Amino acid sequence: MTAADEVRALALAAKAASRVVAALPSEVRRHAVLSLADALLASRDAILAANAADVVDAREAVAAGEMSAATLQRLTLDARKLSEVAVQLREVAAQDEPVGRVRERTLLDDGLELRRVTCPIGVVAAVFEARPDAVTQIVALALRSANAVVLKPGREVRRTARAIVDAMHACLRTGGAIPPAAIAMVDDRAAVDVLLTLDDLIDLVVPRGSQALVRSVMQRTRIPVLGHADGVCHVYLDAAADPAMAVELVVDAKVQYPSACNAVEVVLVHRDAAPTLIPALVTRLRAEGVTLGGCARTVALAPDDVSLAADDDWHTEWGDLRLTIGVVDDVDAAIAHVNAHGSHHTDAIVTEANGAADAFLARVDSACVFHNASTRFADGFRFGLGAELGIGTGKLHARGPVGLEGLTTYRWELRGSGQRVASYAGAGARAFRHERLPAGDGAR
């Protein structure tokens, strides 16, 4: 068997397993996720030993300047972090059942009832970088929503990820209900190339990591991808912005965690507010260590602290303590700028004028549009989704922060009593009733 055949065989087994998982009742899947949490704690020594080996390599990479200290910190596990991972899994287990929910019911005719019912997507391929907790989170989300998953963790955490998956497989073998093939893992980069061609077996790809990783995945596959390459988020400070709130929200959105995708990269300021707001904002941001670029009007208001921005600066995700500031003529200009230069991720307006807020929220074409709140709230946990599969900036399927619902689709179930279409055609045809029934929206 070639390496490509092996990857296909894994994906085929995951597809078969996904059909078994899809037929399991909610309680069995919920219980399985709880058992996985216990299994991770029970296998703590093996997982931490594997992680220690990954950490040795990572320290060398940091010393050689090939890895950031932040990445090293993210990939390092200890007993406390592993306990937190178990807590996260239990939170996913506790989420409302996402599949089997009746979203619509229509009585087409006597004895002919149509239901739109949520169901799992099938097999999800997760491609990510150096995050051990991404492995556990994605597995928990996938099983809770009755899917199978194929994992490709970053090279830097491959031993940790393998130890985690081994512990999970042992747990599933004991449990018996979920085939271990429902959690598949591939190790090397060549395997990803194969995975991304399997559009007959993989239903969704979720890349999590750097822009380069996400872009590379998007470019290499015809399978639908849930994710975002860029997070060029804007905060627009309106003429009617509360000045203190404006400054505090920009600081929060930029400084609290600058490498997050929902951190602000461009601040737009209404020209009437600019003369007072820009100097105050610049002083505060400089004190926080932020490097500032801006348009000519901004530079004129703070020539010592703001350099003239280059064209690219208006659509660059800095990911660090840099920020671009522009003056705009009105809310319409702000909206046009965001739609033209943004990445449709998260954009916010700060204003006390409800008309301007309503216009901004209605007309900015982004997954998340905020009024008087930090862009950093765009996050599955903060949104109350329990855990985050990823953040989507596409228009189809799940958008913005995505939890369990992003792993479901729906099917149309029609239950009749022998009805033929011919009865509804031609002379003397029956008419449809098309009577909306209460969906209830409860899980079956």
Place this chain on the structure above:
Amino acid sequence: MTAADEVRALALAAKAASRVVAALPSEVRRHAVLSLADALLASRDAILAANAADVVDAREAVAAGEMSAATLQRLTLDARKLSEVAVQLREVAAQDEPVGRVRERTLLDDGLELRRVTCPIGVVAAVFEARPDAVTQIVALALRSANAVVLKPGREVRRTARAIVDAMHACLRTGGAIPPAAIAMVDDRAAVDVLLTLDDLIDLVVPRGSQALVRSVMQRTRIPVLGHADGVCHVYLDAAADPAMAVELVVDAKVQYPSACNAVEVVLVHRDAAPTLIPALVTRLRAEGVTLGGCARTVALAPDDVSLAADDDWHTEWGDLRLTIGVVDDVDAAIAHVNAHGSHHTDAIVTEANGAADAFLARVDSACVFHNASTRFADGFRFGLGAELGIGTGKLHARGPVGLEGLTTYRWELRGSGQRVASYAGAGARAFRHERLPAGDGAR
């Protein structure tokens, strides 16, 4: 300007128009669709004259054996058909408002409310063949759901489509609210090649026509496609099927309109029912002029009327009066066969046993799963969706028959009062409330 630049300019103008349309209130868009219906009737003479010119060419094509008589019939308009088109438009206008609906509301904290709100997708490109009514239906669906549309009608109806679009443009110019650029049309095949590359401007492609057209569109673009290349639908006749109902449902699903994508192509029969059911079914289908292939067990039961099926016959969409019949050991084998060989479009079980029906509906991985009803019910009008944009067999976004909802997505709106993420992190952090509020689901 090159031809490619012209197409891009049209799409850019459509994108700009889509932002205008997205900001219009429901009543304005509803009224616009009603006005379009009136405008088509008012321009009846011009439209029918253009259609007559298309019909002259089409008759020649039929005479030369390059077009089917059915296609000629479909593309021919008369006063009565045009009136029906106007009625269809009024039905789309009457549908419930699809955008601005609040699907979820969560109070994240005091004064910090999150809403998930439906919104338009943006710009839809519709690529279709010889159907004048597809032009009007797609325009009506797009405007009703606050989108713009770029149309590429089949060459065979280009004069008719142009006359229809001219009438609509004149109507929009009079109305004033919707920019005429919201309805764009391109004429030639080269323009489609350009359109399919514009993934920064076009949000969704809807191909309607032959398998070859749909497949070609899917292969040439990275823009999400709503559609289906194949409709290999199954009817499974269970051991506990009512024999008379089984025969009537298969006849309806095959004979009533064999070229429809929801017509049945493969019938599976439980081995216990086969000895009585297959001879009865074969006799009836032969009387209806259906040519039959089957597995060895089927041929043994009706050697004079059924020939041995080739491997390909099990996943071929015949589109005419041909059908393949197979004997299976049980409902599990039927489900496995459908999942392995079907096209995830529409599959039905005929049985009086609820356990078998539940298993089939839960485990067949198709957009539409039916019990004791003809596969031909898989249709937007019959489902009560008002009009049909298309039928999707993908797992993401809208699935099965798709009406207005398939042209919407959602955004997350967060309204706060200055909340910063920093307040919810670290020691003494605030806790989120994450309190579900009634969504109401009403349009804003």
